[in-house]
Amino acid sequence: MTQTSKHRAPATPRAAARARRPVDGLLDPAFFKALADPTRLLLFACLAKCARPCSVSDVAACCNVDFSVVSRHLGTLAAAGLLTPEKRGKHMFYSVRFNDLSLRLRALADAIDQCGPGCCPPAACGCGAPESAPDRPPEPAARRPRAHA
Amino acid sequence: MTQTSKHRAPATPRAAARARRPVDGLLDPAFFKALADPTRLLLFACLAKCARPCSVSDVAACCNVDFSVVSRHLGTLAAAGLLTPEKRGKHMFYSVRFNDLSLRLRALADAIDQCGPGCCPPAACGCGAPESAPDRPPEPAARRPRAHA
DNA sequence: GCTACACTTGCACGATGACGCAAACAAGCA
DNA sequence: TGCTTGTTTGCGTCATCGTGCAAGTGTAGC
Numbered sequence: 590m591t592q593t594s595k596h597r598a599p600a601t602p603r604a605a606a607r608a609r610r611p612v613d614g615l616l617d618p619a620f621f622k623a624l625a626d627p628t629r630l631l632l633f634a635c636l637a638k639c640a641r642p643c644s645v646s647d648v649a650a651c652c653n654v655d656f657s658v659v660s661r662h663l664g665t666l667a668a669a670g671l672l673t674p675e676k677r678g679k680h681m682f683y684s685v686r687f688n689d690l691s692l693r694l695r696a697l698a699d700a701i702d703q704c705g706p707g708c709c710p711p712a713a714c715g716c717g718a719p720e721s722a723p724d725r726p727p728e729p730a731a732r733r734p735r736a737h738a
Numbered sequence: 739m740t741q742t743s744k745h746r747a748p749a750t751p752r753a754a755a756r757a758r759r760p761v762d763g764l765l766d767p768a769f770f771k772a773l774a775d776p777t778r779l780l781l782f783a784c785l786a787k788c789a790r791p792c793s794v795s796d797v798a799a800c801c802n803v804d805f806s807v808v809s810r811h812l813g814t815l816a817a818a819g820l821l822t823p824e825k826r827g828k829h830m831f832y833s834v835r836f837n838d839l840s841l842r843l844r845a846l847a848d849a850i851d852q853c854g855p856g857c858c859p860p861a862a863c864g865c866g867a868p869e870s871a872p873d874r875p876p877e878p879a880a881r882r883p884r885a886h887a
Numbered sequence: 888g889c890t891a892c893a894c895t896t897g898c899a900c901g902a903t904g905a906c907g908c909a910a911a912c913a914a915g916c917a
Numbered sequence: 918t919g920c921t922t923g924t925t926t927g928c929g930t931c932a933t934c935g936t937g938c939a940a941g942t943g944t945a946g947c
Contacts (some may be wrong), residue, residue: 598789598850606780606800606893607788616783621773626935630765637853638754645894648825652756655937662935679893679944687854691847698843704786705836775905794924804907811905811923828914828923 598704612700615693623669628654629662633671633685641674642682747853761849764842772818777803778811782820782834791824791831 599605624630635651636643649659663683666672671690675682764797773779784800785792796807815821820839824831838866 599787601788601796601799603799606784606786610783610787613783616773616779618774618776619780621770624765624770625767625774627767628935630767630770631755634762635755635767637850638748638757638759639750640853642854646892650750650752654935656893656896657788657938658936661896664895681894683851685853686764687850691851692842692852693858694847694850698840698847700835701786701834701843702840704789704838705835706789733841777905795922803905805923806908806925807906810926811927825924830924 610700610704612697612704615697615700619669620671620693623666623671626662628652628658629666632659632662633666636672637685637687640685640687642673642684644680644682646680648683699713745877759849759853761846761853764798764846764849768818769842772815772820775811777801777807778815781811782815785821785832786834789834791822791833792827793831795829797832801873 599608624633631652632648636646645656645660647664648663648706649656654660660681661672663672663681671686672683673686675684699726727729748757773782776861782796784797788796794805794809794812797812798805801808809830812821812823814832816823816832820835821832822835824833
């Protein structure tokens with residue numbers, strides 16, 4: 590997870606938007622959306638700290654929301670790949686996917702590191718890093734970017 | 739950041755909710771919420787791949803949304819600690835906080851690893867891991883958890 | 888088969904957020 | 918000073934989401 594090969598940074602943001610990088614595959618809105626809600630985060634933390642499969646009733650005891658809300662939230666977290674659902678009899682157990690999560694977060698950190706600065710000297714960029722040319726826009730960006738929409 | 743000391747897992751989810759762990763401080767809803775929107779994620783990826791400070795107009799060229807929307811999104815990302823804003827003349831430059839982000843993600847991965855299984859033998863838990871007792875609820879959870887609300 | 892329990896789902900409602908437009912604000916330049 | 922350019926902010930609209938209640942589904946025990 591400590592690969593040091595760096596990509597060449599795109600010359601312009603527009604080119605950057607088209608360029609494919611490892612970070613693209615790891616920036617999944619659904620993943621972050623699942624963790625964007627305080628209640629869901631509370632349930633997830635509860636499950637993580639308990640470090641074992643817990644039933645919906647168990648987790649519902651952690652916070653002051655309706656039972657159905659907990660059921661829905663756990664389903665959302667499972668759908669996003671954060672939890673593993675497991676039906677046992679009439680109970681539904683959810684457990685944190687510790688390994689997957691850890692790997693995913695580290696992979697994202699690696700991908701971000703790979704994008705990091707040091708691979709795009711201002712002169713080669715043609716876009717003027719602010720240190721050398723603070724006020725020269727790299728290209729005449731259209732005032733209305735949605736022109737072709 | 740690779741500490742191996744594990745906490746004792748709480749016996750019940752309710753206790754887990756009260757227990758303080760490193761993961762609690764790292765699960766910030768605002769952080770994940772900032773990354774939960776596809777457009778914002780696109781702008782962030784664009785900035786990350788460009789690997790240099792970009793002005794609002796630059797980034798706006800990456801996607802088909804209004805200029806004001808881009809301005810707002812970048813502000814949101816900066817407020818969440820993902821970007822660094824820097825005013826230079828009449829341009830506003832935003833740059834990805836590569837180091838902070840990478841450290842933050844790795845810290846979260848470490849905290850999740852710390853919570854991981856292996857620290858709470860089912861017998862000591864008293865809550866019945868499903869492998870040994872699939873159908874015995876650890877405690878009679880209240881049907882309406884918001885009783886004291 | 889009946890009942891109890893655990894959980895899911897449908898529905899309505901309120902809150903939040905993303906979006907586009909237009910106006911305002913700020914900085915550089917002739 | 919007035920104009921142009923870059924950016925932010927106010928406002929209205931629409932879609933999405935979180936929530937609670939109630940009903941429905943599925944499983945286990947009698």
